[in-house]
Each structure stands twice: as C-alpha cells, then as structure tokens.
Amino acid sequence: MDWQLLSLSFITVFLAEIGDKSQLAAIALSGSSRSPQAVFLGTVTALVLASFVGVIIGEGVAAFLPAKLLKAGAAIGFALLALGILMKPED
Amino acid sequence: MRYTSVEFSSPKSVTVTEPLPPIPDPVDAAAIAPPKRGKTFWATCTSTFLTILLAEMGDKTQLATLLITAESHQPWIVFAGAATALIATSLVGVALGWWLARRVSPKVMDLAAAAMLMTVAVLLLWDIVGM
Numbered sequence A: 001m002d003w004q005l006l007s008l009s010f011i012t013v014f015l016a017e018i019g020d021k022s023q024l025a026a027i028a029l030s031g032s033s034r035s036p037q038a039v040f041l042g043t044v045t046a047l048v049l050a051s052f053v054g055v056i057i058g059e060g061v062a063a064f065l066p067a068k069l070l071k072a073g074a075a076i077g078f079a080l081l082a083l084g085i086l087m088k089p090e091d
Numbered sequence B: 001m002r003y004t005s006v007e008f009s010s011p012k013s014v015t016v017t018e019p020l021p022p023i024p025d026p027v028d029a030a031a032i033a034p035p036k037r038g039k040t041f042w043a044t045c046t047s048t049f050l051t052i053l054l055a056e057m058g059d060k061t062q063l064a065t066l067l068i069t070a071e072s073h074q075p076w077i078v079f080a081g082a083a084t085a086l087i088a089t090s091l092v093g094v095a096l097g098w099w100l101a102r103r104v105s106p107k108v109m110d111l112a113a114a115a116m117l118m119t120v121a122v123l124l125l126w127d128i129v130g131m
Helices: A003-019 A020-030 A036-057 A060-064 A066-088 B027-058 B060-070 B075-101 B108-131
Strands: B001-006 B014-019
Touching: A003 B060, A003 B075, A020 A036, A020 A066, A020 B027, A020 B075, A020 B108, A036 B027, A060 B027, A066 B027, A066 B108, B060 B075, B060 B108, B075 B108
Parallel strands: none
Antiparallel strands: B001 B014
C-alpha cells in the first residue's frame, strides 16, 4: 500500500473541495431539506462516481465529455432547485 | 373523555375536574408520515445526485485525480484517497447545513439556501466562460 500516494490524493481532493460549489450546494440543500441523509447520499454518490470516472477513463475524460454542456445543465438544475425552495408550500 | 382529579382531604373534600388536552393518536401519525417522507427522500437524493454529478464532470477535482493517476499508474489508491476526501467534505457540508437549519428560522434558511444555490449556478456559468 502506497500511503504517500493515498494521502496525496486525499489532501489534494480535500483541499480542492472544501468551500467549493458542491459543498456549498450540500450545505444549502441539507439546510432546506427535511432529509439531510438523502442529500448526503446523493452528494457522496455523485462525487464518488465523478472521481471514479476520472480515475478509470483517465486522460480521455476531458476529450470526450462535453464539460461545458454538463456544467450548463448543472447550472440550470441548481437554479431550478433554488426556485423550488423559494416556492415550496408552507407546511 | 378523560379527567384529572385532584382531591383535597381537609377541611372538607373537594374534587377538581379538568379535561385533558387531546393527545394525538400515535398510530395515525405513523401511518401518514412514512410514505410522504419516503417520496421526499428519493426525490431529494436524485435531484442532489444529478445536479452535483453534472457539476463535477470535468471539474478540477476530477482533473486532479486523473493527473495523479496518470503520473502514478495506481488508479485504485488514487480513487481510495479521492473517495475518502469527497465523503469527508460532503459530510462536513451536510452537517453544516443541518446545524444551520437548527439555529435559524425555516424562512431565513430557505432564503439563504436559495441564494447559495443561485451562487453555485453563477459560479458554474463563470466556469463555462473561463473554459
């Protein structure tokens, strides 16, 4: 087991993600949701899957993924979630 | 109907009766709550999963892991390190949101959450412009 490589990967990704978009989204979604566990499960699955794809496909990933299009889709998704929170019925 | 009764033994016996406030039936509440919560759970989980997956594809974390993999040729160790870090940052984020929701009113929390999600959307658009 290469502990140095493991800790390098951990520290790099941890520092990149602290205070980043996904974490902001996780704070907002869990704070306004009735089930923070669902937000945690969704966040972790998405992040781990994204890094799995990055590791497995390697350098090819940047070439074939339409990253701009995906990000635009995500931007629309987050905007819709924000509107959904603002317009959710009082209960 | 249920009554509480308080008895005074001296100097002469007086009985005070007062109706108890209605107690909600626990069986009824349990029968209504789970389906609603179940639906919310999976809807929340799916919308969170999809938006974050789209946002993270081709993002800097993914690029960092693929660069470390390309240099080390040990994808599983890199994946283990990255996955642990991502679980940790998600846990911190969700815990922070949960903690905040317990301290501010739901209205303020919803406004703050909507503002944060809009910020995330703008940051993503900013990323696209810079790509």
